[in-house]
Amino acid sequence: MSYRKILKELRKTFPQPVSDKIHDSYFVHSIMSALNQVDDLKTRLPFLGDIITEDFDVAKKAKLPEHISTVEEVTSELVGYLRGMTIFGHPRTQQNVIGPTTIPSLIGVLLASLHNPNLGWDEYSRMVAYAEVEVVGISSQLVGYNPEKSGGVFTFGGTATTLYGVKIGLEKACPDTIKKGTPENVVVFVSDTAHYCATNITGWLGIGTDNLITIPTTVENEIDLVLLEENIRETLKDGKKIAAIIATMGTTDAFGLDDLLQIVALRESIVEEFELDYKPHIHADAVIGWAWSVFNDYDIEENTLNFRPRTIRAIAGACRRIQHLHLADSIGIDFHKTGFTPYISSLVLVKDQADLDMLKRSPEQMPYLYHYGQYRPGMYTLETSRAGTGPLSALANLRLFGQEGLRAILGHIVEMTQLLREHLGGHASTTVLNSGNFGTVTLFRAYPLGIDTFDIKRQEFEDPAYRESLLLHNEYNREVFQYVNAEAMEGRGVFISTTDCYRKTSYGEPIVALKSYILSPFVDEDDVKMVVDKVLEAGEKVGENVNPDRTE
Numbered sequence: 001m002s003y004r005k006i007l008k009e010l011r012k013t014f015p016q017p018v019s020d021k022i023h024d025s026y027f028v029h030s031i032m033s034a035l036n037q038v039d040d041l042k043t044r045l046p047f048l049g050d051i052i053t054e055d056f057d058v059a060k061k062a063k064l065p066e067h068i069s070t071v072e073e074v075t076s077e078l079v080g081y082l083r084g085m086t087i088f089g090h091p092r093t094q095q096n097v098i099g100p101t102t103i104p105s106l107i108g109v110l111l112a113s114l115h116n117p118n119l120g121w122d123e124y125s126r127m128v129a130y131a132e133v134e135v136v137g138i139s140s141q142l143v144g145y146n147p148e149k150s151g152g153v154f155t156f157g158g159t160a161t162t163l164y165g166v167k168i169g170l171e172k173a174c175p176d177t178i179k180k181g182t183p184e185n186v187v188v189f190v191s192d193t194a195h196y197c198a199t200n201i202t203g204w205l206g207i208g209t210d211n212l213i214t215i216p217t218t219v220e221n222e223i224d225l226v227l228l229e230e231n232i233r234e235t236l237k238d239g240k241k242i243a244a245i246i247a248t249m250g251t252t253d254a255f256g257l258d259d260l261l262q263i264v265a266l267r268e269s270i271v272e273e274f275e276l277d278y279k280p281h282i283h284a285d286a287v288i289g290w291a292w293s294v295f296n297d298y299d300i301e302e303n304t305l306n307f308r309p310r311t312i313r314a315i316a317g318a319c320r321r322i323q324h325l326h327l328a329d330s331i332g333i334d335f336h337k338t339g340f341t342p343y344i345s346s347l348v349l350v351k352d353q354a355d356l357d358m359l360k361r362s363p364e365q366m367p368y369l370y371h372y373g374q375y376r377p378g379m380y381t382l383e384t385s386r387a388g389t390g391p392l393s394a395l396a397n398l399r400l401f402g403q404e405g406l407r408a409i410l411g412h413i414v415e416m417t418q419l420l421r422e423h424l425g426g427h428a429s430t431t432v433l434n435s436g437n438f439g440t441v442t443l444f445r446a447y448p449l450g451i452d453t454f455d456i457k458r459q460e461f462e463d464p465a466y467r468e469s470l471l472l473h474n475e476y477n478r479e480v481f482q483y484v485n486a487e488a489m490e491g492r493g494v495f496i497s498t499t500d501c502y503r504k505t506s507y508g509e510p511i512v513a514l515k516s517y518i519l520s521p522f523v524d525e526d527d528v529k530m531v532v533d534k535v536l537e538a539g540e541k542v543g544e545n546v547n548p549d550r551t552e
């Protein structure tokens with residue numbers, strides 16, 4: 001076949017560059033058809049179609065087809081790849097910090113893909129670049145940065161937001177690292193319940209994972225300030241430099257919030273005492289916690305949104321730490337976590353734009369770019385091409401929700417979390433582990449009937465004599481998890497998750513926990529009660545095998 005004939009067909013598969021009403025509606029129809037086919041996969045269950053497990057070795061043998069396909073054929077095939085996907089917005093899905101996405105944020109992704117803006121330079125992205133700057137402005141105000149001084153860029157995930165923070169700190173502590181390479185005497189501090197991305201980052205930046213100093217946390221999952229200070233002193237006495245202190249503002253597993261106020265105070269006093277010629281950079285990993293900023297100026301007494309007292313208490317408990325976000329030198333924000341956008345929508349904010357400018361390359365290194373225009377973040381970003389999808393979907397949701405909407409949606413899921421904890425607390429065989437953390441994630445353990453959950457939690461945490469009991473009940477909770485999820489697969493109950501190491505006991509054993517992460521606005525009272533019912537039911541089913549107190 002002549003290539004011209006093929007080309008003619010292929011031209012129909014692109015949106016038309018010049019207005020063509022008939023073809024334009026064909027495009028819209030194609031998208032609608034894809035969405036309709038996805039909707040056909042919906043049932044009452046919290047996943048699309050059937051969960052099928054394919055052999056991934058077979059996937060490796062996939063071949064490039066010889067001939068062209070039609071839009072319709074490819075669409076149907078692609079929709080097939082959504083089979084088995086969890087519906088994260090489903091009220092019976094409480095698995096992890098993966099949220100459902102709003103319609104405007106999806107449209108943001110579509111629009112930013114449709115005309116393919118590249119955020120490296122406003123010349124290639126025009127008003128989409130402007131949208132990025134707007135989100136930087138809105139977010140700065142939200143966390144309490146001065147938008148006239150602050151700066152920020154969207155990047156490839158929460159991990160990359162911390163990467164930027166540490167990179168900036170490295171450049172401050174050891175100027176010209178970008179040119180000369182990373183010296184050997186530099187460290188990064190982080191807590192032991194922080195995200196493992198800190199390990200990745202120190203590894204990839206050449207700081208070395210051996211130079212990541214992990215500080216133990218208190219039972220509230222906050223960095224232990226006494227130990228942090230001790231370690232900082234030791235580091236400086238050894239003549240080492242501090243690239244960054246990462247404060248986690250909302251840990252992934254438990255929503256622990258580091259005491260940023262005290263960390264900053266510690267930094268100031270250390271700089272003075274050791275007469276440092278740089279300020280150790282403080283990066284706030286607030287990829288989860290940032291959203292709570294909308295409550296910073298919520299009048300708790302007036303409570304115009306009518307939250308229940310326990311919700312108010314939980315909000316206040318979180319804001320007591322989140323309100324200090326503006327003290328950090330840089331902040332990571334994931335709109336794709338607590339902002340209800342699709343992946344990837346992550347923003348790193350810096351208090352002072354000059355911090356980002358430190359990472360600039362010289363124009364001679366990029367001869368074909370950046371000759372004009374007002375906005376040239378590509379001069380300091382790690383990425384070259386940067387999609388417009390993150391900023392447009394973030395802006396979509398910020399506009400959609402406004403302050404009131406974000407408060408309502410977060411308030412509701414906090415409310416549901418508190419309700420879950422109330423139910424869990426109301427049974428002899430279940431106990432909440434992170435009751436001192438006020439997010440929307442609940443870690444809990446189930447125990448066989450007859451075990452005193454008031455004492456056992458503490459005993460297993462602190463007393464090595466209880467090692468065997470701890471390990472036995474770790475196994476018990478794994479079995480409870482298996483049962484609850486098997487039931488959920490059958491449409492009876494709720495998908496929850498589990499963590500192999502919520503934290504370690506004082507004698508070094510991992511504590512297994514069950515985990516409910518509520519992020520869907522559709523979750524309501526029945527759904528949280530169902531979690532507890534199913535866990536109790538699991539206790540009856542699996543208890544026989546692992547309860548030492550019962551005789552066979």
Ligand SMILES: *Cc1c(COP(=O)(O)O)cnc(C)c1O
Nearest residue numbers: 157158159195197250251252287
């Ligand atoms: C999820 C998470 C990260 C990593 O973010 P990604 O967007 O998945 O790259 C980092 N820190 C914390 C606290 C997180 O919860």
